[in-house]
Amino acid sequence: MPAKRYQQVQLSHGGGGKEMNSLITDMFFKAFSNPILESQEDAAQLNLYGQTAFTTDSFTVEPLFFAGGDIGKLAIAGTVNDLAMMAAQPEYLSCSFIIEEGFAIKDLNTIVQSMATELHQSGARIVCGDTKVVPKGCADGIFINTSGVGRILKPGISVKNLQVGDAIIVSRDIGRHGAAILMARDSLSLESELTSDCATLWPIVEQLIAANIDIHAMRDATRGGLSAVLNEWATASNVGIQVDEKHIPISQEVQGLCELYGFEAFDLANEGTFIIALPQDVAEQALAIMKQYCHCDSASIIGHVIKDNKGKVILNTPWGSSRYLDVPQGELLPRIC
Amino acid sequence: MKLTDLYQQFRNPDIIKALAAQINQYSSQITSNINIMEVCGGHTHTIMKYGLKQLLPANINFIHGPGCPVCIMPKERIDHAAALAQLPDVILLTLGDMIRVPGSNGNLAQYRAKGCDIRPLYDPMDALSIAKDNPNKTIIFFAIGFETSTPMTAVLIDQAEKQQINNLLFHINHVLVPPAIDAVMADPQARVNAFIGPAHVSVISGAKIYQAAVDQYQTPVVVSGFEPVDVMESILRIVKQKYNDTAQLDIQYSRAVNYDGNQAAQALINQYLTLRDSFRWRGLGPIPDSALTLKPEFAHRDAEIIFKQHLPTVEIDDHKACQCGDILRGIANPQDCKVFGKGCSPESPLGSCMVSSEGACNAYYRYTGVTNAG
Numbered sequence: 001m002p003a004k005r006y007q008q009v010q011l012s013h014g015g016g017g018k019e020m021n022s023l024i025t026d027m028f029f030k031a032f033s034n035p036i037l038e039s040q041e042d043a044a045q046l047n048l049y050g051q052t053a054f055t056t057d058s059f060t061v062e063p064l065f066f067a068g069g070d071i072g073k074l075a076i077a078g079t080v081n082d083l084a085m086m087a088a089q090p091e092y093l094s095c096s097f098i099i100e101e102g103f104a105i106k107d108l109n110t111i112v113q114s115m116a117t118e119l120h121q122s123g124a125r126i127v128c129g130d131t132k133v134v135p136k137g138c139a140d141g142i143f144i145n146t147s148g149v150g151r152i153l154k155p156g157i158s159v160k161n162l163q164v165g166d167a168i169i170v171s172r173d174i175g176r177h178g179a180a181i182l183m184a185r186d187s188l189s190l191e192s193e194l195t196s197d198c199a200t201l202w203p204i205v206e207q208l209i210a211a212n213i214d215i216h217a218m219r220d221a222t223r224g225g226l227s228a229v230l231n232e233w234a235t236a237s238n239v240g241i242q243v244d245e246k247h248i249p250i251s252q253e254v255q256g257l258c259e260l261y262g263f264e265a266f267d268l269a270n271e272g273t274f275i276i277a278l279p280q281d282v283a284e285q286a287l288a289i290m291k292q293y294c295h296c297d298s299a300s301i302i303g304h305v306i307k308d309n310k311g312k313v314i315l316n317t318p319w320g321s322s323r324y325l326d327v328p329q330g331e332l333l334p335r336i337c
Numbered sequence: 338m339k340l341t342d343l344y345q346q347f348r349n350p351d352i353i354k355a356l357a358a359q360i361n362q363y364s365s366q367i368t369s370n371i372n373i374m375e376v377c378g379g380h381t382h383t384i385m386k387y388g389l390k391q392l393l394p395a396n397i398n399f400i401h402g403p404g405c406p407v408c409i410m411p412k413e414r415i416d417h418a419a420a421l422a423q424l425p426d427v428i429l430l431t432l433g434d435m436i437r438v439p440g441s442n443g444n445l446a447q448y449r450a451k452g453c454d455i456r457p458l459y460d461p462m463d464a465l466s467i468a469k470d471n472p473n474k475t476i477i478f479f480a481i482g483f484e485t486s487t488p489m490t491a492v493l494i495d496q497a498e499k500q501q502i503n504n505l506l507f508h509i510n511h512v513l514v515p516p517a518i519d520a521v522m523a524d525p526q527a528r529v530n531a532f533i534g535p536a537h538v539s540v541i542s543g544a545k546i547y548q549a550a551v552d553q554y555q556t557p558v559v560v561s562g563f564e565p566v567d568v569m570e571s572i573l574r575i576v577k578q579k580y581n582d583t584a585q586l587d588i589q590y591s592r593a594v595n596y597d598g599n600q601a602a603q604a605l606i607n608q609y610l611t612l613r614d615s616f617r618w619r620g621l622g623p624i625p626d627s628a629l630t631l632k633p634e635f636a637h638r639d640a641e642i643i644f645k646q647h648l649p650t651v652e653i654d655d656h657k658a659c660q661c662g663d664i665l666r667g668i669a670n671p672q673d674c675k676v677f678g679k680g681c682s683p684e685s686p687l688g689s690c691m692v693s694s695e696g697a698c699n700a701y702y703r704y705t706g707v708t709n710a711g
Contacts, residue, residue, distance in 0.1 A: 185459075259344060261459075262694070319350040319357075319565070321388025323704040329683045 009103040014133025024131060027109060031116040032095070032126040044127035046092055051155055053088035055079060056147035064107070064141055066184040068176075068195030072111035074271060075144040076118035077200045081220045083124075084202040085274060087157050087209055088150030090124035095146050098132045100139040111142065121200035124148065154209050161216045162237035166305040167283035169276045171204070171296050172197065173249040174226050178268030179257045194253035197295065199272030204293050208276075213286045217277040220270065224328055227266045229275050230313040231327045241313045243303030243325065266315075267328035277305060347564030348387075356569035357392040363576045364394045371579050372398045372528045373572065374521065374667055376514060377483075377535030378405030378695030379563050385700035387565040397572065400529055400667035401690075401697035403517045403621060404538075406482040406510075407434045408665060408689045408696045411619045412653040414510055415440030418479045420647050421508065421640055422453040428471060429455045430464050431479040432486070434693045439686060441653045461489040465496055468505040477506045477640045484546075485537040487511045487610070487629065488602040494609045494631075494638060506640040509630050512616060514538050516627035518550050520618070526668050531575045533568070534560040536590035543598025544588050555584040562590040609635055617652060619689055620662030661688035664697055671701040678702055 012019040029038055036044050059075040069077075080090040095115070099108065119126065126146075176197040183192050201220060208215065217237070221229045226248070234241045250265045258265050272295065278286055283301050290299040306314075315325040346352070364371065375381050381401045384390055390399065403409050419440050422429040429445070436445040436457050449455040454474075458464065461478070468476040480490040490511065497505045514535065521527060534547050539560045547558040557578040561571035571589045578585060588594050609632060616628030631639045641648065655661055658676045663669035671677050671690070681687040683699055690698035 317350075317388055318348070319353040319387075319392070321391040323386060323388045326703040 006105055009099050009101060009105060009108060009133055011101050011133050011135065014099070014131055020131060027112055028129065028131075031112045032119070034125045034127065036092075036125065036127040037129075044092065046127065046149070048149065049151070051152040052149055053083050053086040053152050054147070054149045055082040056145065057082065058143060058145040060140065060143050061181065062140065063181075063184050064111070066196055067180050069198035069271070070111055070114050071142060071144060072114035073118045073198050075146045076115050076124075077121075077198055077271060078222070079146040079148040080118075080122045080124055081201045081272075081274070083148050083150035084122070084200075084205045085157075085218045085220055086150075086152060087154035087205065087215065087218070088152045089206070090122045090148055090150040090202055092127045093119075093124050093146050093148045094128045095126045095144065096130040096132070098134060098139055098143040098145075100141055101133055101136045103141055108142070111144075118200060122202040124150070154215065157215050157218050159217055159219070159233055159236040162233050162239050162241075162277045162305050163216055163279070164239060164305050164307045165280055166216055166277045167280045167301050168230070168241060168243060168303045168305070169278070169283060169287060169290070169299060170221075170226065170248065170302050171201075171274045171276075171290055171299050172272075173251045173254065173298050174221065174270060174273055175250060175254040175258070175265035175268030176273070177271040178225065179254045179265075181269070182257060182261075192253050192256075194251070197270050197272040199295060201272060201274055204290060204296060207289050207292075208286060211285070211289055213278060213282055213289070215276055215278050218274060220272075220274045222271060223269045225265070225267045225269055226275065227264075227313070227325050228327050230325065233277065234313050235311045237305075238310050240306040240309035240311070241303060242306050242309075242316065243313065244316045246318045247300050247302045249298040249300050266325060280304070344564060347562070347566040349566065352566050353392070353569055356566065356573055360397070360569070360573050360576050361394050363573070363580045364396055367396065367576070367579055370396050370398055371531055371576060372400055372667075373531045373533055373575060374400040374402045374529040375533040376402040376404040376518065377533075377538070378408060378693060378697070378700075379535065379537070380533050380561065380568060381405075381697050381700050382695050383563050383565060383568050385704040388704070389565060389568060392569075393572070397576070401664060401671075402521060402667060403618060403665040404483065404514060404535055405690075405693050405695045406486070406512070407438055407693035408661065409512060409517075409618045409620070410435070410438055410481065410510065410689060411617050412439065412441050412655075413617070413649060413651060415444070416442070416649045416653070417508060417641070418445055419443070419448050419453075420649060421477050421479070421644060422448050422455050424475070424644065424647060426474045427454070428467060428474050428476045429453065429479060430458050430467065430476060431455070432458055432461065432481060435479065435481055437686075437692050438689055439692070461486075461493055462496075464493055464505060465500070465502060468497070468502045472504060475504050475506060477508055479508045479510065481510045483512055483514055483535070483538050484542045485535070485540070487606050488541055488599070491602070491605040491609050494635065495605060497638065498635075506638050506643060507631060508640040509610065511610065511629040512618070513627055513629070514542075515546050515549065516624050517618065517621065518547075520621045520624050520627075521666055522550070522554050524666055524668070527666070529556065529667050531556050531579065532558040533571050533575070534558045536560055536562050536567075536594055539588075539590070539594040539598060541599050541602050544586055544594055544596050545598070548586050551584055551586045557584050557587065559587045559589050560594050562592070618665075619655065620665035656687045659688035661690045661698070664690055671698040674698070
């Protein structure tokens with residue numbers, strides 16, 4: 001086990017020699033154990049059939065460890081969720097690490113174990129990977145890239161598939177991940193019991209598919225939050241979307257952070273919250289299925305697809321006025337005064 | 338007590354609707370237009386974000402004043418910040434949106450991408466720890482904002498002096514609200530006949546700073562909070578004054594504002610800062626005694642003096658097509674500008690009013706045009 005001999009990642013851990021082999025065999029293979037990975041061929045040999053979804057994502061986060069997760073959990077849940085949102089059962093993942101020289105072996109091990117635990121949520125397997133170690137100062141701790149393939153169980157789900165009259169459902173309270181990351185940053189020095197929503201969504205999606213729910217569009221609201229997803233849908237499907245502010249679930253802690261810094265929860269990132277567009281007549285059934293899962297008990301129908309205001313998202317206030325819900329711009333920066 | 342209890346009543350739909358009904362009732366008996374300038378961008382943002390304008394009668398107009406620290410910053414001051422950031426071994430610190438404001442050759446975010454060490458702060462007090470952690474570097478705090486944020490700068494200077502943190506310097510761009518009101522009203526085209534006064538400013542300076550405007554221009558000034566109920570109640574108080582044909586100073590935000598303000602904060606500001614002879618406001622031009630600078634005895638912390646030879650002196654006007662100046666003076670609305678939403682958008686702003694989320698153009702761009710939505 002490399003941890004016995006080294007406390008920090010050395011450049012030699014990426015050099016292709018004994019140290020690298022030890023890191024891969026003793027830590028990565030052990031955590032991600034499966035015959036395809038352990039065969040150590042130049043490429044993984046996979047059995048794919050039917051329509052397949054393929055996705056990739058790179059993960060950089062500051063801080064690496066936050067309430068409710070870490071970069072490892074994110075790297076698995078993020079890619080698995082991208083597949084799940086296409087109704088594809090996550091099957092095979094690749095995983096590449098770019099590690100800064102001097103990174104603590106102990107932290108690396110925590111991240112890898114977290115990835116292994118998260119993989120169990122969907123049953124996906126890491127079947128190939130890569131490790132690079134870069135000199136100190138050339139990376140910020142650790143970067144992880146994961147790619148994934150999965151079999152599409154329910155074709156036709158698309159950002160272009162929203163229909164006028166569709167109901168829009170959000171799976172839980174929004175903005176938790178963005179708020180948790182902000183609170184974890186040293187510069188804010190805030191204390192809260194808030195945790196990220198970081199989670200694998202496949203188990204819930206699997207149930208919706210099993211119940212034969214007619215899903216038109218589905219997306220996890222990651223960076224850019226709810227605002228970004230709804231605007232993307234409105235543009236791609238050339239429809240208007242109308243949502244009611246009073247029905248959008250937001251936790252006390254997230255709302256508190258927003259009040260303090262002038263943010264809007266609609267713009268904050270999520271890592272285990274998804275939005276669905278589906279026919280109004282199956283909305284209640286879908287909601288009932290989602291609410292059976294512990295972190296979806298606040299799932300809510302937040303609005304509808306409309307034929308007017310094509311390409312725009314309209315937010316109705318509780319006092320009868322309306323405004324556009326625009327996509328967030330640039331870095332999220334706190335108000336000045 | 339839950340956190341939501343602190344603001345939920347200030348967003349209570351029934352209260353907002355009741356206030357709207359009263360405003361409509363009074364204003365229907367007033368034949369002339371009520372042109373309210375919300376001096377502070379925070380109020381502009383509230384009016385747009387919560388769609389309050391849709392609840393009000395046609396004879397109430399909003400004019401968006403110069404009270405946004407980002408909107409009023411002339412390009413040459415951003416060029417100063419860029420020049421300082423490019424000096425060797427300098428870390429430039431500033432607040433929020435300021436890194437997005439265009440200078441004559443790009444904004445600070447672009448200079449950061451080129452390798453300059455520029456850091457937006459969440460808390461100005463972080464400047465102290467950054468200075469301590471980087472003893473071989475010169476830390477320059479590009480200080481911005483109205484009376485609201487000036488005390489934070491004064492505390493920073495105070496702490497730097499007391500803790501003898503000698504590598505922390507300041508580039509002071511703090512500006513004052515009353516001279517800006519005077520500049521707006523001095524314009525012969527001025528249409529403003531009532532003001533919503535910025536509450537956060539008055540938490541520090543007291544409501545007294547608006548008394549002169551009430552007396553001189555015979556306009557109501559209501560110092561208002563930023564929640565929807567605050568703003569609607571302030572509009573009602575203005576409308577009532579118009580109905581009764583009076584002009585008074587009124588404090589709606591009485592939960593935090595009094596007539597005299599925070600005198601300890603004022604004393605600390607006066608200890609370190611003094612009036613600058615003149616400051617060139619974006620869109621309004623030079624206004625005498627409208628900004629602050631470090632007192633001469635603290636010249637050893639003044640980046641404008643220490644790095645004078647590196648700072649450009651050219652004054653740079655706005656892009657020809659940009660009407661931010663007219664918008665800040667209340668002569669034009671954002672939609673009057675030919676480049677609004679076309680050549681000028683939050684993604685690539687030509688003028689500062691489009692940069693800040695509190696800028697009038699940005700607020701109009703993000704929120705308006707949905708009055709038929711239901």
